[in-house]
Amino acid sequence: MNSQRPTALIADDEPLLRDVLERLLTQLWPELEIVAQARNGREAVDKFDEYQPDVCFLDVHMPGMTGVEAARHIGRRAHLVFVTAYDQYAVQAFAQGVLDYLVKPVEPSRLEETVARLKERLRASQPASNTDALLHQLAASLQKSSTPAPLRWLRASVGQTVRLIPVDDIDFLRSEEKYTTIAWRDDTREPREAVIRMPLKELLAQLDAEQFAQVHRSVVVNLRAISHVTRGANETADIHLKGREEVLPVSRSYLHLFRQM
Numbered sequence: 389m390n391s392q393r394p395t396a397l398i399a400d401d402e403p404l405l406r407d408v409l410e411r412l413l414t415q416l417w418p419e420l421e422i423v424a425q426a427r428n429g430r431e432a433v434d435k436f437d438e439y440q441p442d443v444c445f446l447d448v449h450m451p452g453m454t455g456v457e458a459a460r461h462i463g464r465r466a467h468l469v470f471v472t473a474y475d476q477y478a479v480q481a482f483a484q485g486v487l488d489y490l491v492k493p494v495e496p497s498r499l500e501e502t503v504a505r506l507k508e509r510l511r512a513s514q515p516a517s518n519t520d521a522l523l524h525q526l527a528a529s530l531q532k533s534s535t536p537a538p539l540r541w542l543r544a545s546v547g548q549t550v551r552l553i554p555v556d557d558i559d560f561l562r563s564e565e566k567y568t569t570i571a572w573r574d575d576t577r578e579p580r581e582a583v584i585r586m587p588l589k590e591l592l593a594q595l596d597a598e599q600f601a602q603v604h605r606s607v608v609v610n611l612r613a614i615s616h617v618t619r620g621a622n623e624t625a626d627i628h629l630k631g632r633e634e635v636l637p638v639s640r641s642y643l644h645l646f647r648q649m
Contacts, residue, residue, distance in 0.1 A: 394510055395423045397439065399432035399455060400447040400471060404543060404550055405492065409445060409471070412496055417503045429453025433461045441466060443506055445490075448472040460523045467509050469502060473540050487523070493541050493552040538596035544570055544582035551582060555595065559613040559629055560636055563588035563606045571634065579632050601645055603627060603638045617646045 396413070400406045406425050413420055423439040426432035428450045436444060436458075444466045446455035459468050470489040488502050542553045558572045559579070568591055570582045584591075592600070592608055602608050615630045617638065625638035625646060638646065 393419055393421050394443065395421045395439065395441040396443040396445065397424045397426065397432065397435055397441040397466075398422060398445045399426035399429065399435075399450065399458065400445075401427055401450045402447075402543070403427075404552075405447075405471075405494075408552075409494055409499075412494060412499050413503070416496065416500050417507075429455060429458035432458040436462050436466065442510060443467045443469065445469045445471055456523065460520075463520055463523075467506055469506070491540070493554070538599075539594045542570060542584060544584045546580065546582045553582065556599075556610075556612075558610055559632060560610060560634075561588060561591060561600075561608040571632070573631075577631070601642070603636060603642045603645065605639065605641075607636050609636055 394417075398406050398409055400409070410422050410425070413422065420443070423441050424435040426435045429446075430453045432444070432446060432450075432455070433453065444459070444462055446459055446468065448455045448470050449472070450458075455470060459470070462468065468487055470487065471492060471494065472489060473492045488505060490498060490502060539555050541555055542558075544551055544553055553570060553572050557574075558570055560571045562569045562571070566585060566587060567583050568586055568588050570584060572580050572582065574580050588602075588606065588608060592602055595608070599612065600608050600610055609627055609629075613629050613632075615628045618626050618628065620626055623640040623643055625643055627636040627638060629636070
């Protein structure tokens with residue numbers, strides 16, 4: 389372990405998320421030196437062996453070698469923090485407080501708590517002796533989980549910037565060939581729009597079916613955003629949204645979703 393300035397590695401296959409986490413860590417833990425970033429688990433292992441950082445922030449799901457597999461290679465040689473888009477991976481190993489975790493998008497208040505715990509653990513020197521057993525348990529838990537949890541956020545271009553949009557803030561999605569328009573609310577609850585290069589069908593498969601419903605071949609709506617539905621001619625309907633002027637079409641194939649409304 390580095391007895392001087394603490395060092396860290398950040399591993400995530402999303403460059404934006406690596407940069408966001410590094411920026412937040414710089415603000416919350418100025419003494420910490422980010423010595424390396426990695427794009428996948430294999431690179432994380434190589435960078436760890438090269439730099440021997442005190443702390444490793446590892447994305448749970450990365451192409452090739454996962455963050456958990458990389459962590460098993462690192463073992464007790466560093467303090468581990470897993471970063472995940474899915475709450476379901478906050479399993480017993482995390483809850484015990486030995487292996488820490490952050491949920492994307494990372495919230496500064498949650499990261500501040502993690503930083504405080506890491507500082508305490510660094511003062512205590514070595515990571516917990518049962519880290520290896522907990523990593524084995526975590527790997528087994530992830531292997532059993534064949535169905536990934538629904539998306540929690542989407543990355544989209546808004547003007548010249550890239551935004552992380554919480555899925556709960558989305559009102560509806562509308563497809564246009566290979567692109568999908570996201571209609572969402574920002575922190576002020578003002579309606580916004582963004583575009584991502586992902587077909588609606590592929591996106592729908594990753595959304596929570598209890599919250600989002602396809603109502604037209606080109607439209608998916610957040611059921612929580614609906615104000616009311618009006619019946620139209622020829623077994624169709626229109627969806628009116630809370631706080632938005634747009635009216636969404638419901639085609640005949642999906643009218644059964646609103647029979648009780």
